Amino acid sequence: MSPRGVAILDLRERLFDAAERVLAREGPAALTSRAITGEAACAKGLLHAHFDGLDEFIAELVLDRFARAARQTDGLPAQAGRATVAGNLVTVALTLLNSLDPAVIGLALTRPAASLRIRRALEAGSPGFAAIQGAIAAYLDSEQRLGRLPDTTDTSSIALALVGTVHHLLMTSWADVPDPREQAERLVAVLVGAGPGGAAATEDLP
Template sequence: MPTGIALRDPRQQLFEAAVRVLVRDGVTGLTSRAVTTEAGVAKGVLHRHFADFDAFLTELVLDRIALIEAQATALRDAAGTGTVADNLTRALMTFFEPVTVAIVVLVIARDELRTRLRAAGTTRLPLVGEGTAMIAGYLTAERDHGRIAPDADIAALAPTLIGTAQLLSTEQDGSPPQPSAVRNVVTTILASALP
């Protein structure tokens, strides 16, 4: 006789619970027990699907990286439409939503997680590196459309945009920066790169 309800997708359910705990309680509140309690499942469920808690966290970050890769594709596809500043402002606001900011802090705080992510082939600073690549890919596509100057230093512009947007996102009291503040940063940084 069954002794519980079937889980819809245990891995995804655990990821969603971890994100809620991380955003609400921070890195110190993110434990395997907190995740399983938030998900409403027995602690053994996490260990049935993952070798240990760091393996779970590694998969959580890789799952977020896959979302960023999808965002990068959509942003590159937007090249040549709208304005460069508007496209970048939306992309940076979406990228630095509270979950991403919290996961970046998590990656910085956990040595074993960084080690496992590097072994999985991520950038030196996971999420931030993929975000920088996303912005660089978009700027390159816009340069191909003639909307970014041919001599623009994309290798400098992309990390500058990501780093500044990250600072704006972490300086707030838990709320995202105003779009106007992000747009101001974008237009200032891009001023010399526009044809």
């Protein structure tokens, strides 16, 4: 155990990971500060020593996962001209679906104080879906310049539709809806079709 007040390497990530494990194993009702620190093998009061209560902790967990998802899309524009447009979009959609636990977001939505913290942080510029949408739009613009998407393609609307769908899938219960990964793949097929750079293009450009 780590005594209260002693710095722990990567403490935030350690507590965040522990909270996700508790949620996955026991559900939202079991998520208490004691359960989190116990799962993380930390001193019982450590969470409250670094966060202003459970609401702030949950808000910071969601914001951290949003920021991580945004970082994962940073390199997407550099993928222009590689593989297929459809394949690249499916990959980023599945990455986003796997990087954010719907149970965590669902829990935040049931706690008004946590939801308010998240909204204010995003409004202040914390990385989130807006940054992800921007990266996807920039990638599609690059593909358009390479001729792998028609000049008439509305890249901003495709980015909005994809991010909006992923956001919706993350906000709904996976247990009661079709596989979100399959839904994401079908959406991408509709958005980019099987034209140049779409599902039918399987080889990298020279």
